[in-house]
Amino acid sequence: MTIKEIFDAMSYGPAPESNGEARAWLTKHNHAFGHFIDGAFRTPARGFSTANPATGETLATVTQGTADDVAAAVAAARRAQPKWAALSGHERAKYLYALARLTQKHARLLAVLETMDNGKPIRESRDIDLPLVARHFYYHAGLAQLAPAELPDHAPLGVVGAVIPWNFPLLMLAWKVAPALAAGNTIVLKPAEYTPLTALLFAEISREAGLPKGVLNIVTGDGETGAALVAAPVDKIAFTGSTPVGKAIRRATAGTGKALTLELGGKSPYIVFDDADIDSAIEGLVDAIWFNQGQVCCAGSRLLVQEGIAPRFHEKLKRRMDGLRIGDPLDKCIDIGAVVDPVQLATITEMVNASEGEIYRAATPLPAQGCFYPPTLITGLGSASRLMQEEIFGPVLVSMTFRTPTEAVDLANNTRFGLAATVWTENVNLALDIAPKLKAGVVWVNATNLFDAAAGFGGVRESGFGREGGWEGLMAYLRPKAKTKPLKPVVPVAEPANPEAPALDRTAKLFIGGKQARPDGGYSRPVWSAKGKLLGHAGLGNRKDIRNAVEAAHAAKGWAKASAHMRAQILFYLAENLSARAEEFARRLKDLTGASGDAEVAAAIDTLFTYAAWADKYDGAVKSVPIRGIAVAMHEPCGVIAALCPDDAPLLGLVSLMAPAIAMGNTCVLAPSDPFPLAATDLYQVFETSDLPAGVVNIVTGSHVELAKPLAGHMDVDALWSFSSSPVSKLVEEESATNLKRTWVNHGQTTAFPIKAQTILAQATEVKTIWIPYGE
Ligand code: NAI
Numbered sequence: 001m002t003i004k005e006i007f008d009a010m011s012y013g014p015a016p017e018s019n020g021e022a023r024a025w026l027t028k029h030n031h032a033f034g035h036f037i038d039g040a041f042r043t044p045a046r047g048f049s050t051a052n053p054a055t056g057e058t059l060a061t062v063t064q065g066t067a068d069d070v071a072a073a074v075a076a077a078r079r080a081q082p083k084w085a086a087l088s089g090h091e092r093a094k095y096l097y098a099l100a101r102l103t104q105k106h107a108r109l110l111a112v113l114e115t116m117d118n119g120k121p122i123r124e125s126r127d128i129d130l131p132l133v134a135r136h137f138y139y140h141a142g143l144a145q146l147a148p149a150e151l152p153d154h155a156p157l158g159v160v161g162a163v164i165p166w167n168f169p170l171l172m173l174a175w176k177v178a179p180a181l182a183a184g185n186t187i188v189l190k191p192a193e194y195t196p197l198t199a200l201l202f203a204e205i206s207r208e209a210g211l212p213k214g215v216l217n218i219v220t221g222d223g224e225t226g227a228a229l230v231a232a233p234v235d236k237i238a239f240t241g242s243t244p245v246g247k248a249i250r251r252a253t254a255g256t257g258k259a260l261t262l263e264l265g266g267k268s269p270y271i272v273f274d275d276a277d278i279d280s281a282i283e284g285l286v287d288a289i290w291f292n293q294g295q296v297c298c299a300g301s302r303l304l305v306q307e308g309i310a311p312r313f314h315e316k317l318k319r320r321m322d323g324l325r326i327g328d329p330l331d332k333c334i335d336i337g338a339v340v341d342p343v344q345l346a347t348i349t350e351m352v353n354a355s356e357g358e359i360y361r362a363a364t365p366l367p368a369q370g371c372f373y374p375p376t377l378i379t380g381l382g383s384a385s386r387l388m389q390e391e392i393f394g395p396v397l398v399s400m401t402f403r404t405p406t407e408a409v410d411l412a413n414n415t416r417f418g419l420a421a422t423v424w425t426e427n428v429n430l431a432l433d434i435a436p437k438l439k440a441g442v443v444w445v446n447a448t449n450l451f452d453a454a455a456g457f458g459g460v461r462e463s464g465f466g467r468e469g470g471w472e473g474l475m476a477y478l479r480p481k482a483k484t485k486p487l488k489p490v491v492p493v494a495e496p497a498n499p500e501a502p503a504l505d506r507t508a509k510l511f512i513g514g515k516q517a518r519p520d521g522g523y524s525r526p527v528w529s530a531k532g533k534l535l536g537h538a539g540l541g542n543r544k545d546i547r548n549a550v551e552a553a554h555a556a557k558g559w560a561k562a563s564a565h566m567r568a569q570i571l572f573y574l575a576e577n578l579s580a581r582a583e584e585f586a587r588r589l590k591d592l593t594g595a596s597g598d599a600e601v602a603a604a605i606d607t608l609f610t611y612a613a614w615a616d617k618y619d620g621a622v623k624s625v626p627i628r629g630i631a632v633a634m635h636e637p638c639g640v641i642a643a644l645c646p647d648d649a650p651l652l653g654l655v656s657l658m659a660p661a662i663a664m665g666n667t668c669v670l671a672p673s674d675p676f677p678l679a680a681t682d683l684y685q686v687f688e689t690s691d692l693p694a695g696v697v698n699i700v701t702g703s704h705v706e707l708a709k710p711l712a713g714h715m716d717v718d719a720l721w722s723f724s725s726s727p728v729s730k731l732v733e734e735e736s737a738t739n740l741k742r743t744w745v746n747h748g749q750t751t752a753f754p755i756k757a758q759t760i761l762a763q764a765t766e767v768k769t770i771w772i773p774y775g776e
Contacts, residue, residue: 012325012333017122019330022112025201031060033196035069035220036203038076039213042069047220050196053119053371054329054338062196065221067228070188073217074232077159077186080214085156085184093145096182098209100137103130103174106205110198114170115329117197119338119371120292122330128291132451133174135626136469139453140178143474147183153756154478156184157259158235163226163249165241166192166340167295167393173199175468176238177216178453183477185236186215190229192241193222194341227252234258236477240297242391243417243462243740250737255730257747261466261476262740263297263458265391266419268440269412270300270448273405274309276424280446282313282320285397286335288422288448290324290375293339294395297463298420300448302388303399304411310401314379321362321375328367339371339394348373348394357381357398383414391417405434413439416739418461422448435770436636441467443770447629454623455631456767460718465742470623470633472767480759484749490647490725492525492675496532506536508681510545510701513552514694516684519702520544527678530594538677541700543710546669549698550716553640553667556695560637560665564616567663571612573690575605578683585682589651592676597651604655607754611659618664618761623769630774635765637665638742639718642711644704644732646723649753650676654683656753657721657760662696664764666719669698669711674726677701708732715739721763723751 001009034042047063063069084092103110110133111125120129147154162176169191180187191199203218219225223245230237230252236259239249246262253260270288272281288300305313329337339345352359357378366372376396381388387398402408412421421440423431431445441459444450451457456467466476507524509516519539527535541549559567578585582601589597623631641661646653650673661668672680680699687697700707708728712720712735719742722732729745736743744763 014328015332016328017112017330017332019112019116021109022116025109025113026060029060033060033062033200033220035063035065035073036200036216036218037069037073038217039207041203048193048222050117050194052116053340053342055370059116060197062200062220065190065219065225065228069219070225070228070232073188073219074159074161074234076214077188077217080212081156081158081186084181084186084212084215089145089148092182092184093141095209095211096137096141096144096178099206099211100134100141102205102209103137103202104134106201107134110170110201112330113201114198115337117195118166118169119329119340121334121337122332123334124292129168129171133170136174136178136453140182143179143471144182147474151478153481155481157477157479158185160185160187160236160238160477161229161232161234162187162189162238163229163241164189164191166195167292167297169195170198170202172240173202175240179468179474179477180238181215183474185477188217188219188229188234190219190221190226196220236260239263246464247737247740250740251734254733255747259476259479261468262464263466263468264462264464264740266297266299266417266459266463267302267389267391267415268298268300268417268420268422269302269304269438270422271408271412271424271434272303272305272309272313273408273425273427273430274306275426277426278309278313278316281424282317284422284424284448285317286320286324289397290336290395291449293336293373295340295344295393296449298442298449300422301392301397303397304402304408305399306408307401307403314377314399317377318360321360321377322364324362324364324375326364326366326372326374336375336395339373342371344393345371345373348392348396351387351390351392352376352378352396355381355387356385357387383411389415405430409434409437416462417459419459419463420444431772436634441766441768443768445770445772447771447773450625450627450771452623452625452631455625455769455771456633457769460766462740464740467767472633472762475762480756482752484751487725487746487748487750490673490675493528493530493532495526495528499532499534508536508538508678508701510539510541510549511681511684511687511697511699512545512549513555513698517545517548527592527676529591533591535591535678538681538701541671541702541707545700546707546710546714549669549700550640550642550714552695552698553669554716556667556693557639559662559667559693559696562665567665568612568615570691571608571615571659571663574686574692575608575612577686577690578608579605581686585651585679588679588682592650592678593648600649600652603754604652607652607655608659610757611663614660614757614761615663618765620767625771628775629772632770632772634768634770635664636768638764638766639666640669640716641666641719641721641764642669642717643720644671644708644711644722644724644728645673645680646751646753647673647675647725650679652753653723654680656755657723658697660757660760660764664761666764667696669700669717671700671702671704671707671711674704674724704728709735712736713738717741719744719763722746
């Protein structure tokens with residue numbers, strides 16, 4: 001090539017990164033690895049190979065973890081945990097700091113090895129993944145230092161089992177290991193089968209950091225090993241991966257008492273309004289969908305572009321796509337590397353080939369061999385088509401147009417997922433109007449795919465639950481210190497041998513959509529006083545009543561938009577009206593349970609005041625993230641919260657769950673105390689005189705065992721709590737897998753009432769992290 005030709009073409013020459021160090025490390029281990037358990041590598045055993053997807057070259061063989069291997073790792077973690085938890089926060093912080101320093105020191109080696117094992121461009125592993133890994137350990141060194149003083153009522157969970165995917169192997173490891181260790185847990189981690197190598201190198205680095213043996217254990221293997229870890233006696237499962245496996249894990253851990261966080265898939269919208277800075281939005285799109293070959297759970301994979309600019313936008317986008325360079329991931333000039341594995345490449349190919357849309361593949365040349373797929377744009381699809389709804393997990397963007405902001409929001413939310421969303425507009429009013437309307441755990445305004453250890457990351461709906469990063473992420477590795485004991489079943493008073501003839505029939509109805517409603521089945525049951533007097537009848541609600549109640553709760557969702565001040569006022573008013581009838585309620589409680597009701601009524605009024613107070617004080621946070629901008633953590637309502645209320649303390653139990661739920665803007669469906677329902681049905685009149693909008697609180701009396709299943713399986717219930725003394729926790733968790741609603745159950749253990757406000761308010765809200773440009 002002449003110099004003139006070079007100047008004319010202005011194309012990049014190759015700038016390959018050396019892989020000598022990484023090869024030397026593999027050779028040092030004879031290209032064969034055993035598990036890392038109790039501070040040492042085990043002898044390699046039967047397993048499988050891991051290959052470089054860009055070349056097909058086998059890099060090493062790793063061991064397929066058996067149930068026995070998992071048991072050994074969990075036992076080592078269990079042995080190490082008490083000592084690790086007993087260290088001061090400062091001591092743990094020093095270890096995390098050492099891990100941060102050492103990942104920085106070995107950053108080049110880790111980045112090269114990651115690129116070889118995964119196929120991602122070295123530019124990304126070196127400049128994005130590794131800095132974020134180090135940042136995560138630094139940040140959590142800080143949390144370890146502060147947590148004992150800031151969260152004195154919390155204790156570590158114990159042993160954490162972590163199962164991670166292959167798209168960000170080391171970063172996902174950091175997202176699990178750093179908070180688990182900072183909180184005082186020990187961990188057994190299973191990396192993905194395609195990409196186990198950096199986890200093993202990290203294990204070696206943990207030894208260099210002097211991490212006590214057993215605190216970190218790595219067991220390699222496939223989904224079977226993952227399932228064995230899920231089944232092992234650990235205290236929490238932290239999972240990132242596909243939604244089907246997330247659902248399987250939800251079912252597998254149901255009723256075991258294991259804590260669970262799930263970071264699952266997405267089909268995140270990328271919304272471009274007609275006043276957006278188009279060139280910036282196109283550059284953003286390159287990061288949204290061609291970062292890591294589109295193998296990103298929060299990839300902006302669904303472009304929604306306003307109709308007026310769509311032709312020009314698509315035109316410019318295609319030109320940009322043609323300029324993306326695909327090739328050897330170790331070449332620093334490469335934009336797009338290899339897809340992780342031939343299996344993933346085949347999945348992408350099959351999905352795109354089956355599409356009925358108009359397919360544009362970038363004109364950029366592909367390497368002759370290796371797992372490469374060109375940047376692809378698909379237009380002309382209907383909003384219900386498979387590629388609009390399903391995660392492709394490859395460099396494939398689907399695009400639709402919209403006319404109005406309202407239509408943009410409707411299309412954006414037309415998905416079962418809810419992980420992330422991006423909004424591009426130069427109009428700050430529009431951006432900040434749209435952000436709260438998007439069903440997503442993370443929203444980026446005029447930017448995309450920004451991450452930081454200080455900012456919570458995670459989804460809603462079928463994108464899972466739980467947040468990673470920030471204080472909220474740490475909380476997912478802690479439990480309240482309060483001691484519990486097995487909860488004895490509370491049974492209704494039995495019918496006396498010679499019941500008095502009732503004076504007048506009094507059958508309490510259900511309360512649905514602000515109206516009293518007869519139970520659909522037409523059945524009720526007598527409620528006897530502690531002294532054997534017939535107090536009345538309570539309706540036995542069924543599946544249909546639950547459906548009606550959920551529908552009413554949905555219809556009342558305007559409650560979320562009511563100002564916090566207004567919600568506070570209504571809670572105060574409920575307290576005032578309950579107070580006016582305190583004697584009557586106390587008498588009812590005494591009749592029902594035989595114990596004096598005065599203190600319970602007083603506590604219920606106090607609780608209503610407490611959550612009236614919190615309604616406008618449970619503030620979000622502004623996170624200090626290292627970009628030109630801020631991440632605002634908003635506390636949003638979950639939506640419809642259903643609750644099986646405590647059986648004892650029939651008034652206070654219900655009020656303790658209802659008040660925080662509605663204070664935060666949720667609407668609810670409550671199944672009151674199963675044996676003592678009449679304290680709840682008396683509340684209808686209090687509701688009716690307190691300006692509580694219809695449908696905000698719906699009450700369905702009946703058997704908790706009967707009501708648990710339709711509530712847990714309902715697709716439009718967003719969260720389900722159970723404090724029932726009936727054994728329903730397992731069923732609730734199992735059935736909740738249908739839409740992956742958040743659950744909070746007592747596992748048959750007592751609960752100390754009042755529940756701490758911070759605990760219940762966190763359950764009543766979702767953290768939405770909104771990244772906005774701010775400052776210089
Ligand atoms: P996957 O969900 O099967 O794998 C993720 C991890 O879970 C791996 O470590 C795997 O070994 C483990 N695993 C698999 N089955 C398990 C089980 N029954 N119990 C416990 N652990 C289990 O994801 P896969 O098959 O690698 O990718 C399939 C699709 O999932 C991708 O095409 C993509 O759409 C999606 N995916 C989404 C990710 C995300 O971050 N949201 C990450 C990886 C995949």
